[in-house]
Amino acid sequence: MSQKNPFKELEKSLLEVPPEMKQKVMSDIATARLMLDIGTLMTYSGPESLEQTLRKRRKKKD
DSSP states (O other), rough: OOOOOOOHHHHTOOOOHHHHHHHHHHHHHHHHHHHHHHHHHHHHHHHHHHHHHHHHHHHOOO
């Protein structure tokens, strides 16, 4: 009653990718992550920073 593990078969068929392609994929992932981090920063910190800036400007006018 031995069953073949299909994941072992998949593992055998993996090939090494060319270094240029791997570098391109890693670069794209890094760019996407940077954009996500900037978006998160703007979403959480942006409104607060804008509010503080507007408060400072109002104080200067008064």
